[in-house]
Amino acid sequence: MPLSRLLPIIPLAPACLLMGVMFLLPFGMVAVTAFWGQAPGSWLVDEAFTTRNFARILADPYFVLVIGRTLRIGVEAAVICLLLGLPVASVIVRARGQVRGLLLVLMLLPMVCGALVQTLGMLNLFGLAGVVNGALKQLGLIDRSIRFLGNETGVLLGLIQAFLPLMVLPLVTVLGRIPPDLPAAAASLGASRLRVLQRIMLPLAGPGIAAGAILVFSASVTSFVTPQILGQGHVQMFGPLVYQQAALVLDWPFASALCVVMLAALALAAALLAGVARLAARPRA
Amino acid sequence: MRLRSKRAWRAVRRAVFWGVLGLGLIGARPASAQDFSGKTLVVGVWGGDIERLIREHVVAALEKETGAKVELLLGGTGDRLAKIYAERTHPTMDVAFLNIYESPQALKDGVVDAPDPSAPYYKTIWPGMNNGCYAMSLNGLGIAYSKKLVTSPPEWADMWKPAYKGKIALPPYPGSEDDGVLAVAARLAGADEHSADKAFSKLAELKPIATTYTSLDQVFGLMGSGEVAMAPMIGGYAMAALKKDPDIGFVYPKSPGPVLVRDMLCLVHNSPNPELAKKFAALALGVELQTAYATELYFGPTNMNVKVPPAMANDVIASPEQVKSLLTLDWPYIITQRAAWTDRWNKEILGD
Amino acid sequence: MSIGAAVLTALVYAFVLAPIVVLVFSSFDTAPYFSFPPGGYSLHWYATAWQSAEYRDALGVSILLAATATLIAVPAGTAAAYALARATWRGRTVVQAILLSPLALPLIVWAIELMQFYARIGLSGTMLGLALAHTIIVLPFPVRIMLASFARIDPALEQAARTLGASPLRTFARVALPLAAPGLVISIAFAFLTSFNDVVVSSFIAGARSLTFQVRLYSQLRSQGVDPITLAIGAVLAAAIVLAAIVCERLFRWSRHV
Structure with a gap:
C-alpha cells in the first residue's frame, strides 16, 4: 500500500519544495562559492x-576567536533568556482575561518596533550619556559614567532585550497545557522540588524550552544590528563580520567560506549535544 | 520541428528588419521628442535628503520630459555595489551612486561604463574629477568636535593629544572616512597611504577608540555629554546637522588639508535603459540639483557653473582654490588593500 | 504564584519595554536628532509622518509583504511540523534541520546568491521575488513552534479519533490543530513580525516598487541618522497593536487561545 505509506510525508511537500528551490539551491551556490576566489x-x-579561503580562516586565530565568541554569546543569551523566561511565562500562563492579553502583546512589542530603532533606544538608555548613567550620577552613586556598552555585557543586554519574546512565547504555549495542580499534587505525594522539576515540569515543558532555546540562540548567533551598534566595534561577532566581508569588502567567496565554517561548527555542536543528551537519557542503574 | 524553426527564423528576421527600421526612424528624430513612456529607469541612491532633492529636482523633470517612470532604489553604496556586481550579466539598475574609491574599481571590473568625454555634462565638471564615473559632489573629510572639550577648531594632530585619549570616535571599517584617517595618520608619521605599517601604528596610538558609530546621532549625543571629543566626519551632512546645534563644531583641517571624498554617478554597464540613464545624468550633474546640494546639504558642486552664495563660501567646497587645497589620496591603491586593511583594522585598531 | 516571580516579571517587562518607552518619548522631541531625554515636546514628527507619501507607501509594502509571507509560510510550516512530529522514519531529523537552516546563518550570503539567481530568471526587484524570499526567512518559525505544540499533544487522542472513523485530514483539523492553537497564534505573530523587521535580505532583494519600511529607515540611518518620522511611525504602530489587542480581548477573548 504505497499511498498510505506516502500519506504521512505529503504534508512536508510544500515546505520542502519552497526550502529546496529557494534556500538549498542558492545555499548550494554559497558552498561552491566558498571554494572560489x-x-x-x-x-x-x-x-x-x-581552498585559500579556508586556509585563511583556520590559520588566523582572529576568525576562530570570533566564531567561538559568537557561539558562546549565543549560548549565554539562550540560557539567560530561559532563566528569565520561565518565571515570566509561568506568570503569563496564570494571568486571566485582559491582563493576560496585555502581558502577551507587551512581550511582542520588541518585535514590532524593529531592531534598528530599538537598539538606538538601548543606546540612549545604557550609553555613556544615557539615562541610566544620568540617573546614577544624579543619585550621587557614581562620578564617571559606567561603560555598559561597547563590551560583551552590552551586546548581551541588547540580545536579551530583543530576543526574549522568542523564548517566552513558545514557553507560554507549552506551560499553558500543564494542569496547574499537577506539580502540587506531585509535591504532596512526597516528591522533592528537584524531582518535580525533573520528572514533571521538564518533560512537559521540554518541547517549548527546546523551541525557545533554538530560536534565541540562532537569532543571537546571526544577529547583525545589535552587535554592530551596541558592541561599538569592541565586540566583533559573526553577523557583522560576514556583513563586512560580503557587503563592504565585497569578498563573496571569503564570506561564503566563513558561513560554511560556521555551519560546520554548528553541526559539530549539535552532534555533541545530541551525544550528551543520549548519554543523559540512558536509564541509570 | 524543422518547419517550425524555419517559421520562427522568418519571424525573427522580420522583427529585426522592422526593429532596425524603427530604430533608424527614432534616431532621425530630435532627441527631446523621444518617447520613453512605459519605460522605467531604476536609480540606486542614498535615502534621506539626497533622495528628496533628487526627487524634487531631477525625477519630476525627467518624467515630464520623457514620459518614463523613474524609481529610486534606496540603500547604502555597499548594497548597490553588491547589486550591480551580482546582476552583472543581467543588470536591472540603470544608474548607481557610488563612492570615489569604489568607482574606478567598478570601471576596471566592467560593471559600469566609462565617462564619455564627448558628453556635454562631462565638460562642465572640474577637470580631472571623473575617475571611473562622473563626479557628483565634492566633500572633504574633516573633524566634528565638541566645543565643550575642544575650545578652538582642531587640527588632525590634536586628536593625538593626551587630553583626548579614549575620546575619539570612528565609523566602522571599511569606508572612506576610515581610509582617509589612515592616510592622515600616515602623513603625520612622515609617510603616506602606501605605508600601511606607519598608518596603522600611528592610528593605533588613539586606542581605545571611544566608539564605532553607525549614525551621526550617536556621535552628537556622546559629544553633548562629553564622552566623545572628536570624530572624523564627512563635511556635508555634519555641517548641515551642526547648524542646529551650537555646542558642536566642524572644521576642515589644514595640515594636511581635508581629504577629498566624492560621490560618483555611475552608468551601469549594459543597463536596460542607457539613453534614459544619460538623460538622468545630464540633469543630476546640471546646475539646478548641484545648487540644491550645495545650499541645502553643504555638498560641494562638481559643476563649474554652479554659483554658491557668498555666505556659504567657507562651508562648501566650490572654488578652484578650495578644490586645490584638498588632499587627494591614491584611491585605486587603497581599494586593492581593502581586504588586508580590514583584517588589520579589526585586529590592530579595534582589538585589545 | 510566588511574589518573587511577580517581581521578576515586572522587572523583565520594564527592561524589555524601556527602549520602546525611549522611542515613544523621543517621537515627541523637538530636537533634530534622536536623543533622550527629549529637549521639548511637539507633534511635529507625527504631522510630518502623516504627510509623507514615501513612508506611507513603504509601510504599505511592508504590511502586504509580511501578510503574504505569513499566509504562505504558516500553513506550509504547520503541515510540515505535523508530519515531522508524527514521523518515525529515519532521516526526519535531517529534514527538520533543513527546514530550520535559514535560522542558523547570516542571510546576507544567501541573499547575494539569490540576487544573482533572480537577475537571471527576471524576478529582480519584483514583489513576488521579495515575497518568496521573505517566506523562506519566516518559514522556520512555524516549523519550530508547531513542532513543539504538536509534540505536546498525546497521540492517543488522535488514534481515538481515527478509531472512531475520522479521516486523517479530519483528525488533524478537528483534534490536533485546535489543541495546537496557541502555537499557531504565536507562529503567525513571529512570522509576520520577522518579515516586517527584516533589513538585510530586503536591502538586496527589494526593488524600488517593493521598498520596505525598514529598508527606507536603514538607508537613511547610515547617511544622516534616524529620521524622527520613523520614531513617530514606530510609536503609532506600537500603540495600535496594544490597542488592537485590548479591543480584541474584549470581543474575542483571544488570549485564552494562547
Whole structure:
C-alpha cells in the first residue's frame, strides 16, 4: 500500500519544495562559492577551485576567536533568556482575561518596533550619556559614567532585550497545557522540588524550552544590528563580520567560506549535544 | 520541428528588419521628442535628503520630459555595489551612486561604463574629477568636535593629544572616512597611504577608540555629554546637522588639508535603459540639483557653473582654490588593500 | 504564584519595554536628532509622518509583504511540523534541520546568491521575488513552534479519533490543530513580525516598487541618522497593536487561545 505509506510525508511537500528551490539551491551556490576566489586587483569572482579561503580562516586565530565568541554569546543569551523566561511565562500562563492579553502583546512589542530603532533606544538608555548613567550620577552613586556598552555585557543586554519574546512565547504555549495542580499534587505525594522539576515540569515543558532555546540562540548567533551598534566595534561577532566581508569588502567567496565554517561548527555542536543528551537519557542503574 | 524553426527564423528576421527600421526612424528624430513612456529607469541612491532633492529636482523633470517612470532604489553604496556586481550579466539598475574609491574599481571590473568625454555634462565638471564615473559632489573629510572639550577648531594632530585619549570616535571599517584617517595618520608619521605599517601604528596610538558609530546621532549625543571629543566626519551632512546645534563644531583641517571624498554617478554597464540613464545624468550633474546640494546639504558642486552664495563660501567646497587645497589620496591603491586593511583594522585598531 | 516571580516579571517587562518607552518619548522631541531625554515636546514628527507619501507607501509594502509571507509560510510550516512530529522514519531529523537552516546563518550570503539567481530568471526587484524570499526567512518559525505544540499533544487522542472513523485530514483539523492553537497564534505573530523587521535580505532583494519600511529607515540611518518620522511611525504602530489587542480581548477573548 504505497499511498498510505506516502500519506504521512505529503504534508512536508510544500515546505520542502519552497526550502529546496529557494534556500538549498542558492545555499548550494554559497558552498561552491566558498571554494572560489577573487582575481588579484578585482572584485569579480574567479571560478577556479581553491581552498585559500579556508586556509585563511583556520590559520588566523582572529576568525576562530570570533566564531567561538559568537557561539558562546549565543549560548549565554539562550540560557539567560530561559532563566528569565520561565518565571515570566509561568506568570503569563496564570494571568486571566485582559491582563493576560496585555502581558502577551507587551512581550511582542520588541518585535514590532524593529531592531534598528530599538537598539538606538538601548543606546540612549545604557550609553555613556544615557539615562541610566544620568540617573546614577544624579543619585550621587557614581562620578564617571559606567561603560555598559561597547563590551560583551552590552551586546548581551541588547540580545536579551530583543530576543526574549522568542523564548517566552513558545514557553507560554507549552506551560499553558500543564494542569496547574499537577506539580502540587506531585509535591504532596512526597516528591522533592528537584524531582518535580525533573520528572514533571521538564518533560512537559521540554518541547517549548527546546523551541525557545533554538530560536534565541540562532537569532543571537546571526544577529547583525545589535552587535554592530551596541558592541561599538569592541565586540566583533559573526553577523557583522560576514556583513563586512560580503557587503563592504565585497569578498563573496571569503564570506561564503566563513558561513560554511560556521555551519560546520554548528553541526559539530549539535552532534555533541545530541551525544550528551543520549548519554543523559540512558536509564541509570 | 524543422518547419517550425524555419517559421520562427522568418519571424525573427522580420522583427529585426522592422526593429532596425524603427530604430533608424527614432534616431532621425530630435532627441527631446523621444518617447520613453512605459519605460522605467531604476536609480540606486542614498535615502534621506539626497533622495528628496533628487526627487524634487531631477525625477519630476525627467518624467515630464520623457514620459518614463523613474524609481529610486534606496540603500547604502555597499548594497548597490553588491547589486550591480551580482546582476552583472543581467543588470536591472540603470544608474548607481557610488563612492570615489569604489568607482574606478567598478570601471576596471566592467560593471559600469566609462565617462564619455564627448558628453556635454562631462565638460562642465572640474577637470580631472571623473575617475571611473562622473563626479557628483565634492566633500572633504574633516573633524566634528565638541566645543565643550575642544575650545578652538582642531587640527588632525590634536586628536593625538593626551587630553583626548579614549575620546575619539570612528565609523566602522571599511569606508572612506576610515581610509582617509589612515592616510592622515600616515602623513603625520612622515609617510603616506602606501605605508600601511606607519598608518596603522600611528592610528593605533588613539586606542581605545571611544566608539564605532553607525549614525551621526550617536556621535552628537556622546559629544553633548562629553564622552566623545572628536570624530572624523564627512563635511556635508555634519555641517548641515551642526547648524542646529551650537555646542558642536566642524572644521576642515589644514595640515594636511581635508581629504577629498566624492560621490560618483555611475552608468551601469549594459543597463536596460542607457539613453534614459544619460538623460538622468545630464540633469543630476546640471546646475539646478548641484545648487540644491550645495545650499541645502553643504555638498560641494562638481559643476563649474554652479554659483554658491557668498555666505556659504567657507562651508562648501566650490572654488578652484578650495578644490586645490584638498588632499587627494591614491584611491585605486587603497581599494586593492581593502581586504588586508580590514583584517588589520579589526585586529590592530579595534582589538585589545 | 510566588511574589518573587511577580517581581521578576515586572522587572523583565520594564527592561524589555524601556527602549520602546525611549522611542515613544523621543517621537515627541523637538530636537533634530534622536536623543533622550527629549529637549521639548511637539507633534511635529507625527504631522510630518502623516504627510509623507514615501513612508506611507513603504509601510504599505511592508504590511502586504509580511501578510503574504505569513499566509504562505504558516500553513506550509504547520503541515510540515505535523508530519515531522508524527514521523518515525529515519532521516526526519535531517529534514527538520533543513527546514530550520535559514535560522542558523547570516542571510546576507544567501541573499547575494539569490540576487544573482533572480537577475537571471527576471524576478529582480519584483514583489513576488521579495515575497518568496521573505517566506523562506519566516518559514522556520512555524516549523519550530508547531513542532513543539504538536509534540505536546498525546497521540492517543488522535488514534481515538481515527478509531472512531475520522479521516486523517479530519483528525488533524478537528483534534490536533485546535489543541495546537496557541502555537499557531504565536507562529503567525513571529512570522509576520520577522518579515516586517527584516533589513538585510530586503536591502538586496527589494526593488524600488517593493521598498520596505525598514529598508527606507536603514538607508537613511547610515547617511544622516534616524529620521524622527520613523520614531513617530514606530510609536503609532506600537500603540495600535496594544490597542488592537485590548479591543480584541474584549470581543474575542483571544488570549485564552494562547
